[in-house]
Amino acid sequence: MTKKQKKxxxxxxxxxxxxxxxxxxxxxxxxxxxxxxxxxxxAGYDVPIRAIRSMRNGQLFDENFLMSIATxxxxxxxxxxxxxxxxxxxxxxxxxxDYAVNKSRKSIxxxxxxxxxxxxxxRDGKEEKVDPYEVEEGDIIVVKPGEKVPLDGVLIxxxxxxxxxxxxxxxxxxxxxxxxxxxxxxxxxxSVLEIQVTKLFDDSTVAKILELVENASSRKAKAExxxxxxxxxxxxxxxxxxxxxxxxxxxxxxxxxxxxxxRALSFLVVSCPCALVISVPLSFFGGLGxxxxxxxxxxxxxxxxxxxxxxxxxxxxxxxxxxxxxKVTDIDPVQGSKEExxxxxxxxxxxxxxxxxxxxxxxxxxxxxxxxIGTVEETPGYGIRSELLLDGETREISVGNMRLxxxxxxxxxxxxxxxxxxxxxAEETTYLGSITIxxxxxxxVPMAIKGLKAAGVKKLVMLTGDxxxxxxxVGKALGLDEVYGGLLPGDKVGKVEELxxxxxxxxxxxxxxxxxxxxxxxxxxxxxxxxxxxxSDAAVEAADIVIMTDEPSKxxxxxxxxxxxxxxxxxxxxxxxxxKVIILILTALGFASMWAAVFGDVGVSVLAILNAVRALKYxxxx
Amino acid sequence: xxxxVKLEGLCxxxxxxxxEEGVKKLSGVESASLSFxxxxxxxxxxxxKSETIMEAARKLANKxxxxxxxxxxx
Numbered sequence: 001m002t003k004k005q006k007k008x009x010x011x012x013x014x015x016x017x018x019x020x021x022x023x024x025x026x027x028x029x030x031x032x033x034x035x036x037x038x039x040x041x042x043a044g045y046d047v048p049i050r051a052i053r054s055m056r057n058g059q060l061f062d063e064n065f066l067m068s069i070a071t072x073x074x075x076x077x078x079x080x081x082x083x084x085x086x087x088x089x090x091x092x093x094x095x096x097x098d099y100a101v102n103k104s105r106k107s108i109x110x111x112x113x114x115x116x117x118x119x120x121x122x123r124d125g126k127e128e129k130v131d132p133y134e135v136e137e138g139d140i141i142v143v144k145p146g147e148k149v150p151l152d153g154v155l156i157x158x159x160x161x162x163x164x165x166x167x168x169x170x171x172x173x174x175x176x177x178x179x180x181x182x183x184x185x186x187x188x189x190x191s192v193l194e195i196q197v198t199k200l201f202d203d204s205t206v207a208k209i210l211e212l213v214e215n216a217s218s219r220k221a222k223a224e225x226x227x228x229x230x231x232x233x234x235x236x237x238x239x240x241x242x243x244x245x246x247x248x249x250x251x252x253x254x255x256x257x258x259x260x261x262x263r264a265l266s267f268l269v270v271s272c273p274c275a276l277v278i279s280v281p282l283s284f285f286g287g288l289g290x291x292x293x294x295x296x297x298x299x300x301x302x303x304x305x306x307x308x309x310x311x312x313x314x315x316x317x318x319x320x321x322x323x324x325x326x327k328v329t330d331i332d333p334v335q336g337s338k339e340e341x342x343x344x345x346x347x348x349x350x351x352x353x354x355x356x357x358x359x360x361x362x363x364x365x366x367x368x369x370x371x372x373i374g375t376v377e378e379t380p381g382y383g384i385r386s387e388l389l390l391d392g393e394t395r396e397i398s399v400g401n402m403r404l405x406x407x408x409x410x411x412x413x414x415x416x417x418x419x420x421x422x423x424x425x426a427e428e429t430t431y432l433g434s435i436t437i438x439x440x441x442x443x444x445v446p447m448a449i450k451g452l453k454a455a456g457v458k459k460l461v462m463l464t465g466d467x468x469x470x471x472x473x474v475g476k477a478l479g480l481d482e483v484y485g486g487l488l489p490g491d492k493v494g495k496v497e498e499l500x501x502x503x504x505x506x507x508x509x510x511x512x513x514x515x516x517x518x519x520x521x522x523x524x525x526x527x528x529x530x531x532x533x534x535x536s537d538a539a540v541e542a543a544d545i546v547i548m549t550d551e552p553s554k555x556x557x558x559x560x561x562x563x564x565x566x567x568x569x570x571x572x573x574x575x576x577x578x579x580k581v582i583i584l585i586l587t588a589l590g591f592a593s594m595w596a597a598v599f600g601d602v603g604v605s606v607l608a609i610l611n612a613v614r615a616l617k618y619x620x621x622x
Numbered sequence: 623x624x625x626x627v628k629l630e631g632l633c634x635x636x637x638x639x640x641x642e643e644g645v646k647k648l649s650g651v652e653s654a655s656l657s658f659x660x661x662x663x664x665x666x667x668x669x670x671k672s673e674t675i676m677e678a679a680r681k682l683a684n685k686x687x688x689x690x691x692x693x694x695x696x
Contacts, residue, residue, distance in 0.1 A: 057685040063636070098633055105659060218655040218664045228639035277635035278658070285659040 002102065008095050015043035015088050026081065036084050040071070044087040048072075061235045063272045070268035074594065077258050077265075082594040086269055093602035097278055100609045104282060107616065108289040114166045114185035114206050116150035122194075132201040139197045143188045152204045153195040155180050160191035167209065168295040168548045185209060208540055212297050216288050219300025223569050227280045230577070231273035238584070242267035245588060259590070266587040266597040275605025276576040279612045280569055286615030287565030294557050294618065295548040303544050306527045307562035311507025313457055313555065314496060316521075317464035317474065319514035320531055321552065322439040326355055328363035329420060329440070333433035341433045345425050347388050348399035351376055356421060356437050382407060383424075398426045405431070420470075441478065444553040449479055451556030455563075458507070461499060463492050463521075492521045500526070512552065515539020529555070557618070565615045572608045579604040623672060627663040629656070629683055629690040637687040644682045650675050661690075 001009070018039035025032035044067070051064040059065075067090055074083035119132045120142040127142055132150040135141060140156070143149050149162070161173040164186040173189055176182060182195055185206035201207055246264035249255035284301035291298055298304060315321050331338040346364035349357035350373050361368070374387030374394065383400015398408060405412050405424050410431050412424055420438025424431070452460060461482045464471040471485030484495050496511055503509050511518075511525035514532060519542035522528030530539035532550030540546055547554045583600040586592035592600075632638055635658045642656035645663065650671035656663040663683075667675045680692045 053688060054686075057688075059640075059686060063634070101633070101659070105661075214660060214662065215664060216660075218657055218662065220655065220657075228636075228642075231636050231639060232643075272636075274634055274636050277639065281635065281658045 001099065005095060005099060005102075008091070008098075011042050012088065012092055012095065015039045015084075015091075018042065019084055019088055022084065023081070033080060036080050040084045040087055043084070043091045044071070047087065047091075061239060061271075063274055066235070066239070066268050066271050070265045073261065073265040073268075077261055079262060079265075079594065086594060086598045089598045089602045090269075090272075093275065093605050096606055097275060097609060100613060101278060101282060104285060104289075104613060104616065108285065108292075111166070111289055111293055114148065115210055116148040116184065116206065119150040120144070120147075132204075135197055135201065137197055137200060141195050141197060143193045143195060145188055145190050145192070147188055148206075149182055149184045149186050149188060149193075149195065150204075150206070151195075151197045151201055152184050152199040153182050153197040155182050155193055156196045157194035158191055160193060161189040163187040163189055167205070170295065170549055209297065212299060212540065212546070213292065216297070216299060216301075219302050221284055221301040221305040221569075223305065223566075223573065224280055224284060224301060227277055227573065231277045234273050235271050238267055238271035241584070241588075242271070262594065263587055263590065266592065266594045267584060269594060269597040270580050270583050270587070270601050272601070275601075275608060276572070276580075279572045279576065279605070279608035282609065282612040283565055283568045283572065283615045286568075286612060286617075287561055289616045290561045290565075290618035291558060294554060294561070296554055296558055296561075297546045297548065298558075299544050303527055304562040304565050306508040307510070307545075307558050308566040309506060309508050310455075310457055310510055310527075310559055312459040312461065312499060312503050312509040313452055314461045314463060314499060314509065314511045314525065315480075315552070316492070316511070316513035316518055317462050317466065317471065318439060319516060320512055321445050321462065321474070321478065322441050323550075324439060324514075326359045326420075326437050327440045328359055328435055329438045330436035331433070332436070334431060336432075341425060342435065344388070344390075344395075344397050344427075344432065345399050345423060345435055347372060347390070348384055348386055348397045348425065350386070352378070352384060356423065359437050360423065360435060379404070379407075396428050399423060441474070442550065442552060444551050445478060448552035448555055451553055452559070455556055455559045457559075458504065459499075463487055463495055465489070489517050489520075492518065493524050496521055496524050500524075510555075512555065513539075514550075515543065561618050564618070568611055568615050572611055575611075576604050576608050623667060623669045624696070625665045625667055625672065625676065626695040627665070627676075627679065627683075628693045628695050629661045629663060629687070630693055632658065632661045632687060632690040634687060637690075640686050641683050644686065645679050648675055648678050648682070662695075 018035040022032050022035040022039060025035065047064045048068040051062065051068040054062040054065060071083040071087050074086065116132055118129045119135050121128050121130045121135055122140045122142060135151055141151065155176055155178055157178065159177045161175055163173050165171050167183065167185050184204040242264040245267060246261045249260045250257045284304060287304045288298055288301060318324050331342055333341040342364050346361045347368060349360050350368055372389045374389055376384060376386040378384045383398060383404035385398045388395050388397055398404060402412065402424065405426065408426060408429060410426050410429055412431055420436050423435045423437065426432055449460060460480045462471065462475050462480050464485050465487055466485055468485030471483045475483030487495060500509055508526040510527040510529055511521050512529045512531060513522055515530040522530060522542040527545060528543045529545045529547060530543035531547045531552065545558065579600055583592060583597055587597055638656050638658040642654060645651060645654040645665065650668040652666040654663065654665045676694065683690060683692050
């Protein structure tokens with residue numbers, strides 16, 4: 001609790017004690033007014049003062065003003081007990097609001113507590129604590145165990161583990177060794193690391209995330225705008241109704257002035273919209289917090305609204321559904337073992353640094369003996385012919401594409417595989433077999449697709465620049481609804497526009513990409529989602545949502561968080577407005593006292609806020 | 623240009639809405655958004671009127687919510 005809140009608690013306890021004394025004395029002695037007055041002043045002496053100040057500033061319908069009128073009016077018509085009670089409970093409600101809001105603000109700040117206060121800069125061989133802003137590119141900094149990495153850089157000395165939970169939502173520490181890129185905002189767990197800085201603080205990951213998170217709630221959801229608009233109309237309407245209620249029945253129908261003024265004052269008690277107005281942004285804020293605890297950053301609460309009614313998800317293929325890294329996926333020898341074929345291919349590609357050669361050597365896994373390599377002849381665009389000294393005999397092995405086989409006049413059986421790239425292996429003029437290398441689908445893609453379908457997303461689409469056949473094969477294997485292949489980056493925008501036109505009414509379309517080359521598409525979709533893109537400036541810039549890990553399954557988490565948040569928001573709006581209207585009707589008809597009004601009003605705001613706080617809690621299922 | 627102000631101590635959501643509405647109406651303000659939860663007022667304003675607008679915004683905020691401190695962040 002803050003100092004201000006603690007003071008308020010003491011004031012309210014004092015007020016409650018004197019209120020009880022007043023209740024006991026009431027009817028027994030005429031001195032009972034004194035404890036009531038003390039109780040009123042302890043709870044709300046500052047309310048009328050603030051009311052006068054806002055009146056001077058031309059702010060009518062300010063809540064202090066309304067509460068002052070309601071309580072003074074009650075005193076004037078002799079309802080002292082109600083006047084004090086209203087003030088006491090109104091202040092209890094306010095304190096509760098304040099506490100809940102502060103707590104929620106704090107819990108999110110803690111969640112995103114990645115801002116480094118200092119950097120240990122090595123200057124002239126000495127270590128010095130400086131502001132991260134002062135560190136230049138190329139400088140060397142030291143990060144000790146337990147400290148945050150202040151700037152992006154490369155690890156030049158030391159090895160250890162980094163906690164990146166605040167950045168990626170991933171709770172497993174990441175191991176780092178010399179030469180690895182280190183991102184700022186992660187926490188060094190157990191050893192001293194020397195890092196050469198590669199980016200200024202402003203360009204570092206941590207500064208970018210902070211900027212994104214801090215600006216997150218400036219893009220507001222429709223529900224938020226609705227509620228502030230509602231509040232603008234609600235208060236004046238209730239006040240005017242109160243005025244009419246106080247004057248018309250006594251004047252026109254001979255009602256008792258006291259009765260109707262009492263009812264009108266009860267109206268004023270319900271006229272404050274603040275609790276309602278607080279509960280909505282509080283819920284959205286909680287939703288944004290819940291998402292960021294999962295490593296998902298949203299640029300505004302409006303995207304929670306959109307994600308809750310997602311109907312179509314369009315994926316980019318390479319780098320999003322697939323890792324973008326090549327791996328051996330199929331080995332097809334004519335005779336003999338797969339290992340033998342892979343071994344020949346690995347030796348055949350010994351000197352090559354081509355990504356395909358690297359993946360073949362990786363798949364073989366064993367160290368290669370240089371002594372076994374004889375003469376090598378490489379033909380760019382075709383392949384490699386080499387003499388290998390294997391097991392005491394010299395063998396002439398060719399490894400390459402179809403063109404190489406044609407050049408050597410080796411007939412090759414027609415290849416069925418459409419995915420990836422195929423490498424052919426031959427010995428002299430005898431065909432030995434083929435090895436297929438392809439981009440691999442990310443591990444959690446099947447889970448992501450299952451999750452999205454379970455969450456009711458109607459259409460899953462994949463766009464790719466690859467050959468349509470390759471795209472179709474991948475799409476079919478993954479269970480996607482539609483696949484469009486052979487697209488240039490520019491075509492993707494057109495395709496998304498077409499899909500936007502054809503989507504079901506009231507549903508949203510999200511595009512998921514890795515942020516490389518797809519910024520225009522990210523911008524064009526209802527919601528642009530960049531994945532694993534915290535390192536990429538363009539992605540952070542263009543996307544509406546950034547998933548910091550490279551797990552497409554996080555999409556399901558966003559949808560669930562968004563839906564939960566929207567549900568809470570709707571509950572609060574309907575519940576709070578509903579209760580207020582019921583209280584107003586009952587009061588006007590004389591069925592509810594001022595007590596009912598204040599309890600109803602404070603009660604509803606406490607419940608709405610408790611409900612709103614739920615939005616922050618999101619547990620991963622499984 | 624983009625200017626960001628923190629209204630520290632902003633504790634009334636309805637006032638936040640009123641301040642946002644008021645700032646939006648100031649001449650030279652292209653867009654404004656005040657988040658009650660983060661207490662940040664983000665404005666897109668005309669560069670040459672920057673200082674007058676900031677002063678007007680400060681006055682406005684002070685009028686509606688005198689308890690909130692007007693801290694210019696950027």
